[in-house]
Amino acid sequence: MASGLTGEEIARYRENGYVKPVRVFSTDNAARVRSEIEALERDHEDGAGGHTLGQFFRVNGQVTIPLLARIARTVSVLDAVESILGPDLLVWSCELFIKEAGSDKIISWHQDLTYWGMGETDEEVTAWIAFSDVSERAGCMRFVPGSHRQRIQPHKDSFDGDNLLSRGQEVAVDVDEENAVLDDLKPGEMSLHHGRLFHASGPNRSSDRRIGLAIRYVTPKVEQTIASRDYAMLVRGADHSRNWINIAPPSTLFAPASLALYDRILADQAAALTAGAEQSVGLYAQQQGVSV
Template identity: 60%
Template sequence: MERHLSDADMQQYQDNGFVAGLTAFSEEDAAELRKQVETLEQTHATGADGFDLGQFFRVNGHLVIPLLSDVAKTPAIMDQVAAILGPDLLVWSVELFIKEPGTQSVVSWHQDITYWGMGETDEELTAWIALSDVSVEAGCMRFIPGSHKNKIVPHEDTFSEDNLLSRGQEIAGIDESQAQHGPLKPGQMSFHHGRTFHASSPNNSDDRRIGLAIRYVTPGVHQSAQGRDYAMLVRGKDSENGWIHVAGPSRLFDPQDLALYREVLTHQSTTLAAGAEGSVDMYQAEGAS
């Protein structure tokens, strides 16, 4: 049964900082998207321009992979995002999160927006779309209701090998008894605020856990750390002129798109690594949400 954003869902998002079980695609369309992702893994595992495919899946793949750019422009997704953020939407990032069966790595409690350089904004959200059965057993996300009402709280950089976040960052003192799971069937999605405390567990299922995260922002969001950041205008207009607009890829791994990818990576790496005492990678091999 399809479930699109209702007034009650919008209220839950405002009150709790997340809402799950929304419909992005039919199960059939989700299966087709999964097939296309796995075909890319089979045919382009080595990636391009010195980066393997995992790099593009986990960082700004929408700049060089048309499939990811196209998903971010899906009307059924944007309609629901616009109900919360308004009519003018940009896509800051599109990322694939894949955990193999039996994966024991964890993602610690964190706030997404901590190292994005956007400040304390409320004008962003992540749409997280399941392309497989993202059950509790498979390690679906867990959320702390209402935690988005906090400001950005201190995170400790652990750089732990078992932590899939770029800095192994974690929030201490979380009361796990307050956590709520957000399981998703293929084609379903959740929305969460960038300040919402969330984490995910190991994949103890017998299937891959495949999710796709789209980071939407409004023109009112400004990159505060390194000047103007890069984003793809997907609906409405950017009257603020606070972003460097990217058009999306012309074809898979086009040389001009790959050059832009390197430019954006350099810009965003500086922001992500700000204040870190260790070396910060832009991605880990498996999903961080």
């Protein structure tokens, strides 16, 4: 497994706002992770603590699901992320983006940092790991190279039911789609993308599910500027800034303390993640307006 990025890969990330493919799991290990994900779907579909499994999969899965917290601490993944962000790393969120075979689900063009309350930071990166064959046909991501050099652009919310994003957010300026590149990945490969990079993905026209895990890494210097507090899991190095409430990885699935923490995090993050929304934002719906 690659141990950190090469100088050339780091230069490409800085120039283009993404780097791919980075192999972080062998094909066999990726298949094992996929079966663990699918075992959770088979055995725990109803979730726990008033949330479905789908809710945990889509936001902050690392808080209650040991498997996701474990993937986020995988050495090969951390080595690559460290090449970009440096030695002190925290995980803010883990999100599984699954598109069933033949599904019309899409992701509209957006910049991740738009609604996260972290400002324009260069100290956040998403590691997106494929656990199935993520081809163009399967609806892989597309990136606009160099678009991360722009500031955060205005976005509008569509709340479109086929959009996997929490509020169907879409960048409200022209996107240079002609120059977009495919983020096609084989199982066990990863891409890293910058929080201001324009990206999107299309429907899954393949005969297999498309499974990807997005892990949002930040450095201790990043600050939550909209919500009154925010949470992250220290996974490498040290956090001397204490901008984040440090949380520990869960040791068992859906432990009562983890479920309570999950609700607190969602309630606090709702202030940033639902700011300005004209409709209820499904993933945060129970928490909007709640202060815990």
